[in-house]
Amino acid sequence: MLLPQDLTALWITLKLASISTVILIVLCVPLAWWLAHTRSRAKTLVEAMVTLPLVLPPTVIGFYLLLLLGPHGFVGGFLERIGVGHLAFSFSGLVIGSMIYSLPFVVQPLQNAFASTGTRVLEAAATLRARPVDRFLTVSLPLARRGFLTASVLSFAHTLGEFGVIIMLGGNIPGRTQVASVAIYNHVESMNFAAAHNLALVLVVMSFSMLLAVYVINRRFKVVGVAS
Amino acid sequence: MTIAARFYVDRGAFVLDVDVQLPSRGVTALFGKSGSGKTTILRCMAGLEQPDKGHVVFNGEVWQDAERFVPPHQRRIGYVFQEASLFPHLTARGNLRYGWKRTPLAERRIDEDEIVALLDIEPLLGRYPDQLSGGERQRVALGRAMLTSPSLLLLDEPLSALDRERKREILPYLERLRDELAMPMLYVSHSHDEVIRLADHLVLIEDGRVQANGPLAEVLVRTDLSLSADAEASVMIEAEIVEHDEQWHLSRLVFSGGELWVPRSEYAPGHSVRVRVHARDVSLTLEKASGTSINNLIHATVTSVVELEAPTHALVRLDANGTSLLARITRRSSHLLGLEPGRTVWAQIKSMALLD
Numbered sequence: 307m308l309l310p311q312d313l314t315a316l317w318i319t320l321k322l323a324s325i326s327t328v329i330l331i332v333l334c335v336p337l338a339w340w341l342a343h344t345r346s347r348a349k350t351l352v353e354a355m356v357t358l359p360l361v362l363p364p365t366v367i368g369f370y371l372l373l374l375l376g377p378h379g380f381v382g383g384f385l386e387r388i389g390v391g392h393l394a395f396s397f398s399g400l401v402i403g404s405m406i407y408s409l410p411f412v413v414q415p416l417q418n419a420f421a422s423t424g425t426r427v428l429e430a431a432a433t434l435r436a437r438p439v440d441r442f443l444t445v446s447l448p449l450a451r452r453g454f455l456t457a458s459v460l461s462f463a464h465t466l467g468e469f470g471v472i473i474m475l476g477g478n479i480p481g482r483t484q485v486a487s488v489a490i491y492n493h494v495e496s497m498n499f500a501a502a503h504n505l506a507l508v509l510v511v512m513s514f515s516m517l518l519a520v521y522v523i524n525r526r527f528k529v530v531g532v533a534s
Numbered sequence: 535m536t537i538a539a540r541f542y543v544d545r546g547a548f549v550l551d552v553d554v555q556l557p558s559r560g561v562t563a564l565f566g567k568s569g570s571g572k573t574t575i576l577r578c579m580a581g582l583e584q585p586d587k588g589h590v591v592f593n594g595e596v597w598q599d600a601e602r603f604v605p606p607h608q609r610r611i612g613y614v615f616q617e618a619s620l621f622p623h624l625t626a627r628g629n630l631r632y633g634w635k636r637t638p639l640a641e642r643r644i645d646e647d648e649i650v651a652l653l654d655i656e657p658l659l660g661r662y663p664d665q666l667s668g669g670e671r672q673r674v675a676l677g678r679a680m681l682t683s684p685s686l687l688l689l690d691e692p693l694s695a696l697d698r699e700r701k702r703e704i705l706p707y708l709e710r711l712r713d714e715l716a717m718p719m720l721y722v723s724h725s726h727d728e729v730i731r732l733a734d735h736l737v738l739i740e741d742g743r744v745q746a747n748g749p750l751a752e753v754l755v756r757t758d759l760s761l762s763a764d765a766e767a768s769v770m771i772e773a774e775i776v777e778h779d780e781q782w783h784l785s786r787l788v789f790s791g792g793e794l795w796v797p798r799s800e801y802a803p804g805h806s807v808r809v810r811v812h813a814r815d816v817s818l819t820l821e822k823a824s825g826t827s828i829n830n831l832i833h834a835t836v837t838s839v840v841e842l843e844a845p846t847h848a849l850v851r852l853d854a855n856g857t858s859l860l861a862r863i864t865r866r867s868s869h870l871l872g873l874e875p876g877r878t879v880w881a882q883i884k885s886m887a888l889l890d
Contacts, residue, residue, distance in 0.1 A: 435682055445621060
């Protein structure tokens with residue numbers, strides 16, 4: 307059975323994954339839209355930057371974020387001065403860290419989805435009297451729904467497995483910033499393999515069922531005629 | 535009631551520079567080879583593309599000038615793309631209603647039942663685009679555009695992605711839109727057949743410029759254009775069915791220049807039809823031939839003789855009591871017959887196509 311502090315860690319993990327995924331999706335829609343439609347030269351640079359978290363060691367991301375968000379950092383220092391308090395070792399800091407860590411997993415599926423819709427159907431919608439916002443809501447969004455599903459699940463699952471960024475940025479405060487992956491690490495450190503096994507199994511089952519759900523749903527969408 | 539349009543688009547290798555006045559009723563064909571700029575003109579007309587310099591006034595309503603650019607969704611146009619661009623996430627019915635829902639009540643002149651009946655799409659309504667054939671998709675796209683009750687329907691080679699059979703399936707529907715709903719259309723095409731069958735007015739585009747602009751029958755017989763130098767060169771004759779000959783399976787038509795026998799038409803006497811006559815199917819004799827297998831002999835006067843680019847051929851333009859004909863013959867024959875303006879001849883028409 308799971309220990310009480312493990313349940314808490316699991317709860318924090320799920321909360322962290324949900325919150326950062328929701329905010330990330332909202333912020334990435336305009337970015338992905340721009341990347342899918344722009345002919346600007348800056349596109350290549352932005353794409354490389356968006357992909358960077360995929361190849362950087364998570365400890366590197368965590369390290370810079372710690373400097374940036376900590377009491378003496380550019381952002382953290384500013385927040386201290388206006389009385390909000392810095393973000394190192396806080397749940398909010400973890401949300402920011404997770405968002406950067408999962409950025410490529412959200413931007414790429416959305417960008418592909420918007421790009422594969424093409425401009426033809428949007429032009430058709432324009433000649434059918436739909437305003438730009440209307441076209442986005444009634445044509446682009448529904449046609450990109452597979453992209454949204456993929457992006458959400460990848461971001462959520464990726465955040466579940468996050469370790470390096472969190473250990474650097476959030477420390478290991480039970481009840482506040484201790485997530486499941488860190489709790490497993492602690493159990494192994496203290497040679498409590500049984501507890502580590504239980505928590506690890508929960509993560510495996512959760513991640514697998516989410517991915518399975520995505521593949522099943524994507525297949526169903528295809529049958530309804532939304533593929534390509 | 536006209537459309538005045540001026541567009542200038544500079545894309546380096548390609549420059550479009552046109553300034554045209556078009557009738558805002560009937561079917562106007564923008565005709566030219568691929569790459570001539572006709573689709574760009576249509577897209578500028580719709581506002582899908584913004585020319586470097588441009589100006590469009592539709593029946594007195596300014597769509598574009600130096601200060602204004604009315605976006606496509608405010609232009610009251612319908613647009614049918616080359617390949618059907620139906621929304622894949624909506625059924626045929628959902629597609630049809632997309633524009634209709636966005637058309638203000640006061641502007642709705644055409645309703646769904648009318649269009650569904652006219653285009654025979656009732657059985658398709660519940661299906662998604664990927665469950666429709668190419669021709670069916672194009673019919674739904676046509677209906678979808680019509681349901682915004684447009685003031686002008688723009689069609690960008692709507693049949694070019696379809697095979698021969700499917701084309702034959704759609705053409706009658708376009709004729710019904712033209713005849714039953716009196717929908718003004720701008721029709722981009724590179725097919726002689728479609729243009730001669732549908733258009734009232736013809737704009738010939740070459741290398742981004744307008745070469746000719748006028749009523750179809752008049753432009754087709756101009757001997758100074760590339761159109762008549764083409765092996766496809768032909769004229770359009772408007773004729774009326776007078777009677778059917780059941781024994782020989784023929785129909786007799788009359789037009790200003792005489793009468794024509796064609797394969798039996800399904801239309802009743804009194805119906806007017808278009809006939810396409812290729813210049814290469816017309817031969818000339820000085821005397822009325824007797825003992826010929828050719829049924830159609832028309833007495834006509836030579837109005838001009840032009841030497842074609844091919845060193846062997848000449849194009850003779852004839853007047854048959856108000857109807858112009860073209861004959862593509864060898865220069866040698868022209869010389870031997872002594873053809874010159876004013877000379878009367880008999881035109882023998884070997885074959886022709888009845889288009890309606």
